[in-house]
Amino acid sequence: MLAAAEQGRTLAQKRYDSLVPKxxxxxxxxxxxxxxxxxxxxxxxxxxxxxxxxxLVHRLNEWLDPRGVATHxxxxxxxxxxxxxxxxxxxxxxxxxxxxxxxxxSWYTEPIIRRVLGHLKRRRFESELDRIVAFERMLAxxxxxxxxxxxxxxxxxxxxxxxxxxxxxxxxxxxxxxxxLYNRFTKVSDRALxxxxxxxxxxxxxxxxxxxxxxxxxxxxxxxxxxxxxxEDASKPVKTTVPRAVPARRQPPSALGRVDLxxxxxxxxxxxxxxxxxxxxSKLAWAAHQQQRSMVMVFEGWDAAGKGSAIRRVTQAIDPRxxxxxxxxxxxxxxxxxxxxxxxxxxxxxxxxSTIFDRSWxxxxxxxxxxxxxxxxxxxxxYDEINEFEAQMSDHGIIVSKFWVHISPEExxxxxxxRQRVDYKQYKITDEDWRNRDKWPAYAxxxxxxxxxxxxxxxxxxxxxxxxxxxxxxxxxxxxVRRLEAEL
Amino acid sequence: MLAAAEQGRTLAQKRYDSLVPKxxxxxxxxxxxxxxxxxxxxxxxxxxxxxxxxxLVHRLNEWLDPRGVATHxxxxxxxxxxxxxxxxxxxxxxxxxxxxxxxxxSWYTEPIIRRVLGHLKRRRFESELDRIVAFERMLAxxxxxxxxxxxxxxxxxxxxxxxxxxxxxxxxxxxxxxxxLYNRFTKVSDRALxxxxxxxxxxxxxxxxxxxxxxxxxxxxxxxxxxxxxxEDASKPVKTTVPRAVPARRQPPSALGRVDLxxxxxxxxxxxxxxxxxxxxSKLAWAAHQQQRSMVMVFEGWDAAGKGSAIRRVTQAIDPRxxxxxxxxxxxxxxxxxxxxxxxxxxxxxxxxSTIFDRSWxxxxxxxxxxxxxxxxxxxxxYDEINEFEAQMSDHGIIVSKFWVHISPEExxxxxxxRQRVDYKQYKITDEDWRNRDKWPAYAxxxxxxxxxxxxxxxxxxxxxxxxxxxxxxxxxxxxVRRLEAEL
Numbered sequence: 001m002l003a004a005a006e007q008g009r010t011l012a013q014k015r016y017d018s019l020v021p022k023x024x025x026x027x028x029x030x031x032x033x034x035x036x037x038x039x040x041x042x043x044x045x046x047x048x049x050x051x052x053x054x055x056l057v058h059r060l061n062e063w064l065d066p067r068g069v070a071t072h073x074x075x076x077x078x079x080x081x082x083x084x085x086x087x088x089x090x091x092x093x094x095x096x097x098x099x100x101x102x103x104x105x106s107w108y109t110e111p112i113i114r115r116v117l118g119h120l121k122r123r124r125f126e127s128e129l130d131r132i133v134a135f136e137r138m139l140a141x142x143x144x145x146x147x148x149x150x151x152x153x154x155x156x157x158x159x160x161x162x163x164x165x166x167x168x169x170x171x172x173x174x175x176x177x178x179x180x181l182y183n184r185f186t187k188v189s190d191r192a193l194x195x196x197x198x199x200x201x202x203x204x205x206x207x208x209x210x211x212x213x214x215x216x217x218x219x220x221x222x223x224x225x226x227x228x229x230x231x232e233d234a235s236k237p238v239k240t241t242v243p244r245a246v247p248a249r250r251q252p253p254s255a256l257g258r259v260d261l262x263x264x265x266x267x268x269x270x271x272x273x274x275x276x277x278x279x280x281x282s283k284l285a286w287a288a289h290q291q292q293r294s295m296v297m298v299f300e301g302w303d304a305a306g307k308g309s310a311i312r313r314v315t316q317a318i319d320p321r322x323x324x325x326x327x328x329x330x331x332x333x334x335x336x337x338x339x340x341x342x343x344x345x346x347x348x349x350x351x352x353x354s355t356i357f358d359r360s361w362x363x364x365x366x367x368x369x370x371x372x373x374x375x376x377x378x379x380x381x382x383y384d385e386i387n388e389f390e391a392q393m394s395d396h397g398i399i400v401s402k403f404w405v406h407i408s409p410e411e412x413x414x415x416x417x418x419r420q421r422v423d424y425k426q427y428k429i430t431d432e433d434w435r436n437r438d439k440w441p442a443y444a445x446x447x448x449x450x451x452x453x454x455x456x457x458x459x460x461x462x463x464x465x466x467x468x469x470x471x472x473x474x475x476x477x478x479x480x481v482r483r484l485e486a487e488l
Numbered sequence: 489m490l491a492a493a494e495q496g497r498t499l500a501q502k503r504y505d506s507l508v509p510k511x512x513x514x515x516x517x518x519x520x521x522x523x524x525x526x527x528x529x530x531x532x533x534x535x536x537x538x539x540x541x542x543x544l545v546h547r548l549n550e551w552l553d554p555r556g557v558a559t560h561x562x563x564x565x566x567x568x569x570x571x572x573x574x575x576x577x578x579x580x581x582x583x584x585x586x587x588x589x590x591x592x593x594s595w596y597t598e599p600i601i602r603r604v605l606g607h608l609k610r611r612r613f614e615s616e617l618d619r620i621v622a623f624e625r626m627l628a629x630x631x632x633x634x635x636x637x638x639x640x641x642x643x644x645x646x647x648x649x650x651x652x653x654x655x656x657x658x659x660x661x662x663x664x665x666x667x668x669l670y671n672r673f674t675k676v677s678d679r680a681l682x683x684x685x686x687x688x689x690x691x692x693x694x695x696x697x698x699x700x701x702x703x704x705x706x707x708x709x710x711x712x713x714x715x716x717x718x719x720e721d722a723s724k725p726v727k728t729t730v731p732r733a734v735p736a737r738r739q740p741p742s743a744l745g746r747v748d749l750x751x752x753x754x755x756x757x758x759x760x761x762x763x764x765x766x767x768x769x770s771k772l773a774w775a776a777h778q779q780q781r782s783m784v785m786v787f788e789g790w791d792a793a794g795k796g797s798a799i800r801r802v803t804q805a806i807d808p809r810x811x812x813x814x815x816x817x818x819x820x821x822x823x824x825x826x827x828x829x830x831x832x833x834x835x836x837x838x839x840x841x842s843t844i845f846d847r848s849w850x851x852x853x854x855x856x857x858x859x860x861x862x863x864x865x866x867x868x869x870x871y872d873e874i875n876e877f878e879a880q881m882s883d884h885g886i887i888v889s890k891f892w893v894h895i896s897p898e899e900x901x902x903x904x905x906x907r908q909r910v911d912y913k914q915y916k917i918t919d920e921d922w923r924n925r926d927k928w929p930a931y932a933x934x935x936x937x938x939x940x941x942x943x944x945x946x947x948x949x950x951x952x953x954x955x956x957x958x959x960x961x962x963x964x965x966x967x968x969v970r971r972l973e974a975e976l
Contacts, residue, residue, distance in 0.1 A: 083839035094830065340583070345575075384622065396572065
């Protein structure tokens with residue numbers, strides 16, 4: 001299976017640049033369509049050392065909607081994992097229906113490595129593969145879509161790649177050791193792939209010699225698989241909405257009023273700044289990991305303020321193994337059975353990792369207050385509860401950053417109208433958005449009080465000038481970088 | 489607060505024996521009423537070494553319905569816990585609404601001990617207490633009922649108790665060290681109790697000198713608190729049901745047909761056997777814990793077969809810190825979003841602990857099959873999936889035991905009618921029970937196939953002769969003991 005993949009195909013930069021935007025748009029659309037569907041997607045990224053698994057996972061995260069995808073790397077098991085059957089850690093990482101799980105390393109890693117190193121007898125290896133087949137068949141029968149990717153590197157290419165990694169200081173301790181076992185590794189992998197290749201969970205072997213060819217090919221595979229499955233499902237009609245009258249404008253209150261919404265960045269300045277701050281953030285995120293420091297980032301803001309795209313500029317900079325984006329929508333019934341903070345506690349990251357909350361516990365003093373979901377006694381008490389929650393995080397060494405992405409009502413209207421015009425943005429605008437807009441003044445008061453009462457030294461609010469998206473993104477990245485520089 | 493509790497009150501055995509049955513019945517009733525209510529119950533058991541916290545927790549578990557209560561002991565934190573703020577482990581243990589969580593050790597333990605040993609400065613101690621007050625106030629405001637119990641031992645009584653523990657070999661390494669600090673411990677505890685005593689989360693100090701007085705008093709406190717809160721809630725009318733016609737009898741198929749339902753035990757033989765097997769099980773459960781071996785016990789059976797009461801005879805024998813009972817009802821929406829085995833994987837115990845499943849993954853091939861909730865392709869595939877699941881457990885060293893509690897249709901009818909007659913048993917009988925009864929033959933076929941296809945060497949089924957409850961309980965205990973003896 002592997003040798004057949006050595007086709008030496010490449011993709012020129014120009015061609016790549018012309019192909020990728022369309023691919024991304026379609027991937028994103030498919031990903032949004034998946035949300036309302038009833039199947040989970042399991043993406044496995046495996047393959048040779050130096051084939052760029054990390055880069056590829058990074059790319060996929062960039063191309064997908066961060067709220068609907070979680071990446072799982074399987075490093076040394078925690079003691080809670082070690083004390084249970086070995087698949088327990090995979091079960092707890094499985095995506096729910098409507099979500100994508102990217103498995104960077106998986107149930108394949110350990111059997112293959114142990115077999116290559118001779119720690120696993122042939123028969124035992126085969127029975128591990130049987131176990132995998134049964135596991136995948138079971139999940140597929142339950143509806144899971146498998147996209148199993150094997151990044152293959154011809155021997156010469158791997159040598160070249162490892163040398164480059166060595167020069168960049170990015171080589172892992174075992175990489176050269178594994179290289180010496182190249183032939184054996186290839187043979188064992190080939191055996192594993194053949195054994196576990198099934199219609200329900202087929203392998204896609206990708207020649208990883210050329211980076212662009214690799215990424216584009218994988219993007220296409222994922223898109224094709226998603227599209228195929230989505231077509232099999234019944235399609236749901238897209239809901240359209242008629243714009244309402246613009247609400248009367250009011251003076252925004254103090255904190256928000258002080259945000260200078262006129263700030264903007266030109267395209268060139270933006271490109272330069274983005275590159276520079278993302279580069280810094282990338283290094284700092286690894287430094288935080290090495291120091292076992294965690295980050296919690298909270299993103300709140302007006303509808304259409306650009307939270308989602310700002311979050312993407314942050315996640316682009318951070319290795320996907322190091323963060324998780326948690327999108328906060330309606331609570332599940334297990335969450336509803338608990339105190340409202342419970343659902344946030346459960347997502348706190350382990351030491352050295354980060355959680356990005358797209359909306360957060362501040363819903364208590366924003367939507368729940370304004371919409372009357374929580375009585376005044378409840379949301380009134382929440383400021384103290386939240387401060388205490390965040391104090392516990394910072395006492396523990398977690399670096400807490402909170403962003404309110406601010407825009408003017410006029411800018412919001414412009415964006416709403418744009419969303420309704422542009423076909424592939426329609427999923428982003430709902431009746432609820434228009435209803436929320438009618439309540440702008442009430443929200444403004446709630447935001448103001450929230451910022452006043454929950455901006456603390458350890459967990460400060462940053463009010464982001466969001467009328468210019470480019471400016472907003474850079475402001476957020478810079479804030480994070482400065483914070484990390486001060487803390488590490 | 490503590491000195492005032494030293495009243496030297498005792499409760500004679502005879503009086504205790506006459507009081508307890510009524511208390512237990514009322515506690516159980518209150519516990520069942522709680523199920524449908526919207527508040528969680530947090531019971532904290534703290535106090536002096538040697539005051540019998542462990543025995544008391546055991547007693548409470550005996551008196552309550554094991555399916556609605558979970559006991560949490562907080563030993564050394566796991567690495568996943570260590571890497572998060574210290575309250576994370578408490579948050580993850582909090583009971584959901586309608587459930588009771590017994591905290592054996594709690595957020596009080598560490599601040600008090602560290603203060604006593606001088607590792608915590610006075611100001612830091614006070615701020616830890618403030619944190620506790622805020623935490624409890626927050627949960628209480630959300631509806632949680634707190635029952636905070638402090639078992640107090642006068643100094644002389646503690647000395648006596650520790651000596652006895654020492655003679656029995658049950659003393660913990662730090663106990664005598666702590667005794668030397670008795671005065672300081674009392675002073676610090678008193679300070680903590682005063683600081684954290686509030687209307688929403690009041691302390692109950694119980695003189696623990698006399699064991700029976702201690703247990704009965706605590707039972708009363710818990711009952712009073714539950715009753716008070718339940719009264720505050722709106723009461724719901726009890727649903728009554730009219731018995732249906734008895735379905736036509738059919739010949740039970742092979743495996744079930746071979747169970748000799750005539751087997752029975754006299755009261756005296758039963759008492760002796762129960763005592764003996766429970767004693768053995770108790771020791772073996774600790775031995776398993778020391779060897780880091782886990783147990784998974786599955787209880788299935790006909791409605792009214794006596795699963796619940798059989799489980800109680802098992803849990804009576806095992807230290808509540810070592811097991812958890814998981815009652816399987818309708819899946820939560822997080823569970824529904826996953827493969828049907830996911831909800832069972834998540835409950836697998838850590839090394840050295842046990843999970844008792846009251847109903848289980850076998851629902852897939854029983855109720856889901858018979859009621860048509862799962863199409864034949866799904867439940868047909870489930871036998872292999874289940875065997876694989878159990879093989880993974882036993883490969884990991886988990887000791888898997890499965891019980892089908894069998895009764896005759898006539899016996900079931902007798903018990904249904906009895907349940908409808910007896911007032912406090914009415915909650916146990918629903919329309920659904922009668923509907924299930926109509927499908928007896930279909931269930932019998934499903935049970936038979938289940939036993940045939942999923943009885944494996946590592947995870948055998950035991951068919952329990954349940955027409956005589958006493959015989960059934962002893963059969964189960966004996967099976968568990970023999971299994972453990974063979975495995976440890």
